[in-house]
Amino acid sequence: MAVEGSPLVTRRATRSYAASSSGVESTKPTESYKPTLNDLGFGKQPFSSEDLFSRFPGRRTQILEFLRFLGPLNSPLFPILVYGAPSTGKTSVTLQVFRHLNRPFVYSSCITCYSPRILFESILNQLLFHRKDSGHSYSSVKRCERPSDFVNYLREALEGVISNLKGNSGKSNSKTSGRPDGTMVYLVFDNLECVRDWDKSSTILPFLFNLYDILKMPEVGLIFISNTSPDTYYLNVGYVEPVPLYFPNYTEDDFRHIFMVNQANRKLYASFLDVVLRPFCRVTRRVDELAAALSSLFEKYCEPLSDKQVTPNEEMKRKLFSQIRPHIASALNETFQVQSQPETNKETKKTNSSRMSGILENFDKIDFHMSTSAKYLLISAFLASRNPATLDASLFDSTGVSESRKRKRKASEKSMDQKEMAEQELLMKGPGTFPLERLLAIFQCITSLAEDSLDEEESHEPTTEGGSRGLMSDVLLQLSSLCNANFIIKGGSSPLEGSTRYRTAVSEDLALKVARSLKFPLSKYLYRR
Amino acid sequence: MGREKEKEKPSEKALNLLRSRFSDPNFIFKPLSDSPDSNYSKLKFIISTSVTEACNNSILLLGARGSGKVAVLELVLSDLLQQYPEVISVIRLNGLLHSDDNCAIKEIARQLCMEHQLLFSKVASFDDNSQFMIAMLRECGLAHKTIIFVLDEFDFFAQGKQRLLYSLLDAMQSVNSQAVVIGVSCRLDVDQLLEKRVRSRFSHRKLLFLSPSKEDTERFMEHILSLPVDSSIPHNYAAEFNGRLKKIFSDERFKELINTYLSFNFTIGHLVRFLFQAVSYMDLDVGFLSLDNFKTALSSNQRQPKLECIRDCSILELYMLVCMKRLEVKEQNSYNFYSVMTEYKSIHDSSQTSDNYAANVCLRAFEHLLQRQLISFIDNRLQNQSVEFRPVKLLISSAELHQGMKSYHQCPAILLKLMDR
Known part of the structure; x- marks a missing residue:
């Protein structure tokens, strides 16, 4: 019986593929595939324990401990909590251990199963060998929202699976048929820390921790995987704690072993690691972030070399080191970054960042395209967020330049103490919110000013009517697209005014850059305490 | 290859035997139940007398988690089921699952139907189900059958309006019903949580489970x-x-x-x-x-998870923690990423260190700390405010931080110094 071709297995394989980085043969999902009992196993050829250790450098003691807790075939298990920092190999070790042991297990992650209902149904689907497809309009096998229903269904399903497994274990040689070994079923709950943010976390968490006692089935093993330590789960309900299994972060030597895996030119890479690993470990100790930073840096390291198979000698190492040193310094101050089109020039470079503020390169130019009116809108949003609303009139009255002197005097009158307090307060409060009307008013003012300066005429008459005609056409559209891009955040409506309030998440650096690209004197309009 | 051989290994067999013992509460609690003044004997006596004398009863089993309340109860119930096979039916509820009245009464109806080979309707309303339960109680009483209700995590049933407890205990007040309600809880004050109308219908028999x-x-x-x-x-x-x-x-x-x-x-x-x-x-x-x-x-x-967390941090993350500690010492009681950043910059201005990184890298370190739960947001309501501005608090004491940094491999000496000042 071939087990290739199950989509379930492919998904698991992809998850472990990233971690193990060894070649896993690609599987083709077939349309009319019916999951069977075999899919509860890992589905690939099991491998020896030595293979397992070599796949995970630096995780030997943890794997051994894990294997000990799981025990020999068919031995019951107390719930285990596997915990440790992100990217320390918790999930992949767990999955690969099950591959090594070839035992049936059900894996569900609380990230993808983001609500109790989806979590319950995904477990039941796997246990009842149900696959969502178009035949039954992608419905789950059972509709189950409450823990009480879930326990009833789960008990039913587990009994079915276990009796099935017991029937099999007597029959044939398990190795050749690809069937999972043993009569234990393991339920793996990954990313348990996400459950704390769920609406019903106060009932779901104790339920999950007490599931072993509720089920009272010795054939079921529960394994929880969490980013955070057990003490972050203390609730006022209480539970007999699961057996802890700690995955510590990798040491520098472990990192070396990890990054040396699958390197073509080991000597060269070793000399590269000698140079870069220590400074990077000071900044972050997560494998995924280090791997992203190091892979692009290694390319730069190799640039001067014509032959990449060369074994570096001392002199060459020194030369390469002096080459790479400036790059290290800049790379240390960058977070994760991907070049979208590596061949084209610098203007099209894009940062792939989760947040807009703060993550910027050292270029003077902004690294994304934006229409002029959107830029003005951004600047006005920035001003509206940073400046107190009471100062708007004095700032934007006529040209607004004359007021600056007065403001300075005002600031100097304050004592240093008060100033510090105010600064702290400002830091704590963050950017202020503003209504749409204020944003539009400032927008009109600064665009009219800009047009004045374009005409190179110092007119004291505010020409808002005429100046904004061209730009006003789709300001609201621009605003909503800025909101979508997370430059401007739409807040809740204020209870007094009843209108929606906005806020910008744009950092000052970015705002200054945008202003510079428009040749707009932003600093003149920025109120400083 | 060696698996067949291993199977014969006596040590593996022994291990399997021991491990199956651990997960078998009947085996664990058997020896503790033979003496006459054990909870087992007391509980058995109470339940069996109410079965034989056909009366209503209610008991609370109280004790810390893991003290074997449910295990002893299950032992008693399995004995009694053997002793009086036709007379007893057991309904099991768990507060974690059935704290909702609607759900609980449905579960009771479902289990009653299963027990008596009746057809259970999923769409039955709360009213239908509770009428059904009362009718069943009466019928069973007339047939001299005892229904035993086991309410695990009893304190959860005492939340809210306690409609289930009331309707259950109220139905037991009538002469011709015959039921035993057994509440199991790890809250010793659980009877204080009951409403007056419920408490007055509850017999205050309690069994305490102490540590051995x-x-x-x-x-x-x-x-x-x-x-x-x-x-x-x-x-x-x-x-x-x-x-x-x-x-x-x-x-x-x-x-x-x-x-x-x-x-x-x-x-x-x-x-x-x-x-x-x-x-x-x-x-x-x-x-x-x-x-x-x-x-x-x-x-x-004997793990100390917070110390482990600190040992898992990178040096930059330690800097962030130390900055927050310093802010706390300065009696600045609320701080966010930017105030930590100003402190971080001032450290570097006063003492030149090699670990001066850009704000975005520091922000990433800051987020790692949030993820590891070494720090947390003070207020969870401000969801739309960006991370940098939300005020945070340290979740470790300064002693823990100090101890963690001392045991940290290659902790920069300057950090320890900065902690003290």
Whole structure:
């Protein structure tokens, strides 16, 4: 019986593929595939324990401990909590251990199963060998929202699976048929820390921790995987704690072993690691972030070399080191970054960042395209967020330049103490919110000013009517697209005014850059305490 | 290849046997129930008299988590089911699952239907189900059958309007019903949570489950860990295993170790978990338990997760923590990423260090700390405010931070100095 071709297995394989980085043969999902009992196993050829250790450098003691807790075939298990920092190999070790042991297990992650209902149904689907497809309009096998229903269904399903497994274990040689070994079923709950943010976390968490006692089935093993330590789960309900299994972060030597895996030119890479690993470990100790930073840096390291198979000698190492040193310094101050089109020039470079503020390169130019009116809108949003609303009139009255002197005097009158307090307060409060009307008013003012300066005429008459005609056409559209891009955040409506309030998440650096690209004197309009 | 051979290994068999014992509460609590003044005997007496005398009754079983309340109850129930097979039906509810009245009454109806081979309707309303329950109570009473309601996590049923408890206990007030309600809870004050109308209908019989005495603990450990000499396990092996076990038990160091463990985890459930860990550390090649197994189990139980977290941090993350600590010392009681950043910059201005990184890298470190729960947001309501501006608090004490940094491999000396100043 071939087990290739199950989509379930492919998904698991992809998850472990990233971690193990060894070649896993690609599987083709077939349309009319019916999951069977075999899919509860890992589905690939099991491998020896030595293979397992070599796949995970630096995780030997943890794997051994894990294997000990799981025990020999068919031995019951107390719930285990596997915990440790992100990217320390918790999930992949767990999955690969099950591959090594070839035992049936059900894996569900609380990230993808983001609500109790989806979590319950995904477990039941796997246990009842149900696959969502178009035949039954992608419905789950059972509709189950409450823990009480879930326990009833789960008990039913587990009994079915276990009796099935017991029937099999007597029959044939398990190795050749690809069937999972043993009569234990393991339920793996990954990313348990996400459950704390769920609406019903106060009932779901104790339920999950007490599931072993509720089920009272010795054939079921529960394994929880969490980013955070057990003490972050203390609730006022209480539970007999699961057996802890700690995955510590990798040491520098472990990192070396990890990054040396699958390197073509080991000597060269070793000399590269000698140079870069220590400074990077000071900044972050997560494998995924280090791997992203190091892979692009290694390319730069190799640039001067014509032959990449060369074994570096001392002199060459020194030369390469002096080459790479400036790059290290800049790379240390960058977070994760991907070049979208590596061949084209610098203007099209894009940062792939989760947040807009703060993550910027050292270029003077902004690294994304934006229409002029959107830029003005951004600047006005920035001003509206940073400046107190009471100062708007004095700032934007006529040209607004004359007021600056007065403001300075005002600031100097304050004592240093008060100033510090105010600064702290400002830091704590963050950017202020503003209504749409204020944003539009400032927008009109600064665009009219800009047009004045374009005409190179110092007119004291505010020409808002005429100046904004061209730009006003789709300001609201621009605003909503800025909101979508997370430059401007739409807040809740204020209870007094009843209108929606906005806020910008744009950092000052970015705002200054945008202003510079428009040749707009932003600093003149920025109120400083 | 070697799996077939391994199967014959006596040590593996022994391990399997021990582990299946741990997950079998009946086996664990059997020896503790033979004495006449044990909770087992008391509970059995109470329930069996109410079955034989056909009266209503209610009891609370109270005790810490893992003290074996449910296990003892299950022992009693299984005995009684054997003794009076036709007369008893048991309805089991759990507060974690059925704290909602609607859901609970539905579950009662479902289990009653299962028990009496009736058709259960999923769409029945709360009213239908409670009418059905009352009718069943009456019918069973007329047929002289006892229904035993087991309410695990009883304190959850005492939340809200307590409609279930009221309707259940109220139905039991009538003459011709015959039911026993057994509440199981780890809250000793659970009867204070009941409403007056419920409390007055509840008999205040309580059974307390205390932690076992020292002698009991020893007896218990011997009972659970020693191998039977007359089973499929080779006789020689079992005898030697038991002999070595005796030697460990008589060791002073072992007694001290168990006392340390029991001083903070005192229930049978915790002890069983501890023995589970010790037994899983057993070396299968040697095949016998050793004192070291127990030591390892104890040390894996005495973890300090926060210190582990600090040891997992990078140096930059430590800098962030120290900055927050310094802000707290300065009595700045709320701070966010930017105020931490100003402190971080001022550290670098005053003492030139090599670890001066850009704000975005620091922000990433800051987020790692949030993820590891070393710091957390003060207010969870401000969801739309970006991370940098939300005020945070430290979740570790300065002593913990200090201790963590001292045990940190290659912690920069300047950080320790900055902590003190």
